[in-house]
Each structure stands twice: as structure tokens, then as C-alpha cells.
Amino acid sequence: MFIFERVFLFMRVISLVPSITETLFDLGLTTDEIVGRTKFCIHPKELVDNVEIIGGTKNLNIEKIKSLKPDLIIANKEENIKEQVEELMIDYKVLLTNIETLEDNYYLIKQLGNLLGKEDRAQLFNLKTYEAFDFPKAEKRLKVAYLIWKNPYMTVGGDTFISRILEELGFENLFKNEKRYPEIQLEDLKEADLIFLSSEPFPFKEKHIEEIQEVCKNQKIKIVDGEAFSWYGTHLAKCGEYYRVLSEDL
Template sequence: MQPRAVDAAGVTHETAGADARIVSLVPSITETLFALGLDRQVVGRTGFCVHPHDKVREVRKVGGTKAVKLDAIRALRPTHLIVNIDENERDTVEQLRAFVPHIVVTHPQTPQDNLSLYALLGAIFDRRHEAQRLCERLEARLRETAAQAFAAQNVLYLIWREPWMSVARDTYIASMLQLVNWRTLPDVRGGTAGAARYPMLDFDDAPWLADVDRILLSSEPYRFTQTHRDALARDPRLADKRIELIDGEMVSWYGVRAIEGIAYLQRLASTP
């Protein structure tokens, strides 16, 4: 009997053969597929799948994570489609089920969840040894981080402006930040999916803002720049806050990027 793997939707997948044709609609997982040595099997990706740069440029684009081109995917004749609960729309995924034999649903919510993600992809695409090596690297990074003492900080992690949007406590981003003892504000939880996971903010109606130590301006999905940082620094409501830019890929991309991302946060949290 072939080994099996269960995805985030509870669907059991058998091990695919060497002729698997994979379309990934999740940028961080596209990067992870290449890290697992699946270069030849990846036949489609979104325009946001930009890593590894030298390899993804050879892979056909099939739209965005939400504005998916169904006909482009159909033309690629994929055997497997990889999606994510937060990043892809359910209606689109249901339409793709009509002609893609295997849809793999992912939903990492903590850095530790990457261990099961590596194992899932390794089992489905027969890259168990490669997946195990990624697990060992991530486990070493997690142990290293747990052994360090980081100053407690309340942080406001901004992902959008007009309107301002942040992240709920039960998001992957918040869990990553917690590794270095950074606690996100506002103290809200958004559930398993949906807009509540990324709450809108009004600085004039945010009593918790007084407790914020650092404001982090992410490079994605909105690309905050030094100009935005400087403008916020002039806002009297934020006069006593440390405001800085942060690499959103390092914090929000799960998969193989988490290994480097945790080291990035360690360095950031250790900077005076």
C-alpha cells in the first residue's frame, strides 16, 4: 500500500509519481516546492510567486492568488493544485476541482506548523528525505530562538493603509512575532479565516494604542516605504512609538522561508 498524507481540509492524498504536474497558487509554497527539489514538476504559479527568482521565471504564470486564470491552468493539465485557506478563494478552488484531479489544501497557522507542511509535501511528492532535512533545520532554529531571552514588546503590525489594517492574534504573522516575545495589538482573534483575521483600525478610536511599543510597517501586501514611516513619525498620536519597516516575506511566508524568517526576527529583536 502506498503511503498517504492528509491535508488541511482532511483530504487523504496518495504519493504522486514522477510525472506529477503541479500548479501552486501559494507563493511561499511555490518556493518550498523548489526547496524540495521539485523543479521539473512545477508547471504553473501565480505572478506573486517570485522565489527562487532564477527558477520561477521559467514557470508559466496563471494569474494571481485570487484573480486566477482558469483556462491557463486547464491548458497546463495539472495533476495537483496547491492552495491555501487564507490566500485563495473557495469559489475559485471549487471551479478548479472540475478538472484538476488532486487539490492539496494548506493552512499553517504557527511556525511549528511548517513541520507538518514539509512532511505533507514530502509525502505527496516523494521527497521525504528533503522534507526531513527542512524539518531538522527548522527545529534547530526554533530551539535556538527558545533558548534566547527577548525583551517583551507590544507591536502594531500594519499590512495596509486607507484603511489601516493589522493582524489578529491567531494569525501566522502574530505567531511568528511571538517567537521573539513580541505581542500583537489590538488583542483580537479572527477565527480560522476571513477578514476578521486582518482587522481595520482607526487611530482616533484605539485606546490600546497607548500600550504599543513598536509599529511595524510590512513590505507586503501593501508596500510600505520610508516615506510612509516618516509620515507616521510626524503623527502626534504616535509621538512616542518606535516605527520601522519590516520585511513581510520574512514574517508572513511559511514553508522554507520560515527558517530564514525566524533568524531575521532574532536579529531585528536584538537590535537596540
């Protein structure tokens, strides 16, 4: 296992995770330092367009990564394939992250700030993240079914980051007793007060609301910004207004 020291040792960084790529740029790294990213790393657009693509999160181009001669690779336990990450660990310093809670997110940003010599910016984003969730919540927790996929319909269990964000926003995950991302039937949603259709990874649209409403006639159905619920790192700090408006609307 590598011991991670401050980033003046790391001049070339590759991010294998979209939300971490955004975080690295938010902390102040440049396109001279971030030399590789996945095709799903889309923020901030004006900067990521100038960074080499090394495949997708699940199908990394190992040879392309090697050609970029990285000093540090940042991966994630859930978003990347274990075997590919382990292959990279043989020859490179790999920081493997695992974010399940807001506390994990706090320590991720703090750790990256320490590694990169960006402690002040990291602390600022952690403070903004805290403020994003600091607004009055409804006294009664509404039960939410959060859908991430169609054909088959899939939701989120209680052991996911998305479920933790729902809780932080004052909702109750209808499927909190399930694990990871279970398949469900529309009939299973009838116990929910609200049904959230995520904008990603499946791009739910208004037409899908109509389809589901035919079965779930008594539930309020709303398309929500998937990034606001699943992108960890500094992205959460930018979602405070979205969270407040969503909560007030419901």
C-alpha cells in the same frame, strides 16, 4: 475527496501560493514538474521565471490551468478564492492547505515531503525552521502593532499566522484579541511599544514612518520584511539570522 499518494503519480504540479511554490523548489522539484504558478510567486527568481503564470492568487485563470493539464494543484484556504478552488476540485486533485501555526507549517512541509518523495529534505527544512526561532528572547514581551495596509490602516488579529510568528519571536501582538485583519486608527497604536510596518502587501517606506511618528511620538517604528512574517513553508527556515538581528536591535 481525493486520497493523496506519493507524487510519482503527480508529474505536473501547479502552485497557487507563492510560499508553497518556493517550498516545492526548495524540496527539489524542477521546472519540468512545477508547470504553473501565480504572478506573485517570485522565489526562487531564476526558476520561477521559467514557469507559466496562471493569474493571481485571487483571480486564477481557470482555462490556463486546464490547458496545463496538472496532476496536482496546491491551494490555500486563505490565499485563494473558495469558489475557484472548488471549481478546480471537480476535475483535478487539489491539496487545500490551511496554515495558522508553526505546527501547521511543520506538518505542511512533512506532508509535501512525503507526497514528493523528498522526506529527507523536508526534515532538514523543518529542523532549520526550529533553529530559526531558537535564540534568547527578551524577558519582557514588548507590545507590537503590525501594520499591513494604509488607507485604511490595517493590522493583524490574534488568529493570524503573522500574529503567531510575533509570539514565537517573543513579542505580544497589541491586537491579539481582534480577529483577522481589522481596520484601525493611528490613535489606536499609542498603547504599543513597537510599530512594525510590513514591506508587503502594502509597501511601507521611510516616509510612512515620519507620517505615523507625528501621531505616535513615543513608539519605536520600524519597517520589517513582510515575507519573514507571512511566508510559511520553507521560507521561515531562511529567516533565522534576520530574526536574531531584529530581536537584538529592539
